[in-house]
Amino acid sequence: MVKGEARNRLVLNLPPRSLKSFIVSVCLTAWLLGRDPTIRILCASYSQNLANKLSRDCRALMQSGFYKRVFPRTDLNPQKISEGEFETTQHGFRLATSVGGTFTGHGGGILIIDDPINAEDGVTSQVIRDRANGWFFNTARNRLDSDDALTIVVQQRLHQRDLSGVLIEKGWPCLAIPAIATETESYLIGEHEFYERKAGELLQPKRQTIEALEEKRREVGSRVWAAQYQQNPTPAEGNQIQRSWLAPYDFSPTDHRFEQIVLACDPASKPGRQHDYTAVVVCGVEHTTVYVLHVARGHWTVMGMVDRVEQLVQDWNVDLSIIEDTSSGPGLIQILREHRLNVIGRRPDTDKETRMLRHQGWFEAGKIRFPKDAPWLAEFEYEILGFPDAGHDDQVDALLLVLDWSAKRARYERPVEVLGLPYVGRDRIRDADSDHDVDTTICGIYAG
Numbered sequence: 001m002v003k004g005e006a007r008n009r010l011v012l013n014l015p016p017r018s019l020k021s022f023i024v025s026v027c028l029t030a031w032l033l034g035r036d037p038t039i040r041i042l043c044a045s046y047s048q049n050l051a052n053k054l055s056r057d058c059r060a061l062m063q064s065g066f067y068k069r070v071f072p073r074t075d076l077n078p079q080k081i082s083e084g085e086f087e088t089t090q091h092g093f094r095l096a097t098s099v100g101g102t103f104t105g106h107g108g109g110i111l112i113i114d115d116p117i118n119a120e121d122g123v124t125s126q127v128i129r130d131r132a133n134g135w136f137f138n139t140a141r142n143r144l145d146s147d148d149a150l151t152i153v154v155q156q157r158l159h160q161r162d163l164s165g166v167l168i169e170k171g172w173p174c175l176a177i178p179a180i181a182t183e184t185e186s187y188l189i190g191e192h193e194f195y196e197r198k199a200g201e202l203l204q205p206k207r208q209t210i211e212a213l214e215e216k217r218r219e220v221g222s223r224v225w226a227a228q229y230q231q232n233p234t235p236a237e238g239n240q241i242q243r244s245w246l247a248p249y250d251f252s253p254t255d256h257r258f259e260q261i262v263l264a265c266d267p268a269s270k271p272g273r274q275h276d277y278t279a280v281v282v283c284g285v286e287h288t289t290v291y292v293l294h295v296a297r298g299h300w301t302v303m304g305m306v307d308r309v310e311q312l313v314q315d316w317n318v319d320l321s322i323i324e325d326t327s328s329g330p331g332l333i334q335i336l337r338e339h340r341l342n343v344i345g346r347r348p349d350t351d352k353e354t355r356m357l358r359h360q361g362w363f364e365a366g367k368i369r370f371p372k373d374a375p376w377l378a379e380f381e382y383e384i385l386g387f388p389d390a391g392h393d394d395q396v397d398a399l400l401l402v403l404d405w406s407a408k409r410a411r412y413e414r415p416v417e418v419l420g421l422p423y424v425g426r427d428r429i430r431d432a433d434s435d436h437d438v439d440t441t442i443c444g445i446y447a448g
Helices: 020-035 048-062 065-070 119-124 126-143 163-169 210-220 222-229 302-316 329-338 352-358 360-364 377-386 394-412
Strands: 009-013 040-045 076-081 085-088 093-098 110-114 150-155 174-176 185-188 194-197 247-249 260-266 278-286 289-298 320-324 343-346 368-371
Touching: 009 163, 020 040, 020 048, 020 065, 020 110, 020 150, 040 048, 040 126, 048 076, 048 085, 048 093, 110 126, 119 126, 119 222, 126 163, 150 163, 163 174, 210 222, 222 377, 260 302, 260 394, 278 302, 278 394, 289 302, 289 377, 289 394, 302 329, 320 329, 320 394, 329 343, 343 394, 352 360, 352 394, 368 377, 377 394
Parallel strands: 009 150, 009 174, 040 093, 040 110, 110 150, 247 368, 260 320, 289 368, 320 343
Antiparallel strands: 076 085, 085 093, 185 194, 260 278, 278 289
């Protein structure tokens, strides 16, 4: 990046307390001045106090014996040192200001924006987000020597329309590093050297434990956790589906007796992180309400899918598994049937946007319900609220399989309190769209 790749632009997103300011505003700026004592660096943070502190830390590093041994050509000018600005003897400098402040009389060859807004304001105030974004484009960028000058924005994600989000929409390269890896990633750390971070690996395993991070997630809530710790903010209001329509339930699903438990799987065509995810959704059905109980996704082989589905069927006592009968679906269906699971295949009859529109009324009426909190909830909400514009929609695809099936089977439901007939439990009836006997009712079959 610093050598000129990625068009001299970078958005860097890291969780709180991950040393992002120390790495970028302190160490990187000192390294840049060490390599070229003539460069002029403009640095900004959300407050002048924070900007000054980072300036002092950088200056202390550059005055250390270690730094002077590594970069003997770079000396600070003792006549040009203040709290927010210092200069080298070769007229390079590091100038600190606040976002919203000015760089009066100064131009620069490098711009670093470190936390353009504080966390609380970034989550709650559109006015403050818009003000910071406007200052970046109308003031800060105009102080650079050229349009392709090195510019780095580093922050924890707070909102889809924070400065990082706006720049990503404009095509800026982004390096987003979550507190817990959601998939295996390879990071270039040398000319021909990579570091592979496995799915589930902690960013700082020596400083934090998975138990501590789970406690933090419960403390801040899934939405804040997704943004600030996983760098994946959910849409504020939603697109086709509105946030206000996501009805919560607050009971333990493992302690509740549903009338039907259904698993749906949207299998990817191939394994590997360059391909789509395979997504699995487990839902409990009670009369005309669908409760989302569990969601999982991953880059699995077909046998990996088989293992995951079989485990979830066992864990949740699933009555029926629905597999999208496309791509690798037919092979998955065949293996699961050979393993004596109750499985049907489904091939969507139209595009997913149309199918989602069919179920908008279910969401709005509170008939699709979600747990108040779950480890997978934030990413699932991101897909649902961002649909159809979110980067992935595999989990939405899996949920749509359940909703399509539920809508089609709703005609079999007969309220016992209306019919006055005894409930005789779940039954198996012939599925009109397959050659297999499957459990197709939502609430069971009533005698008569």
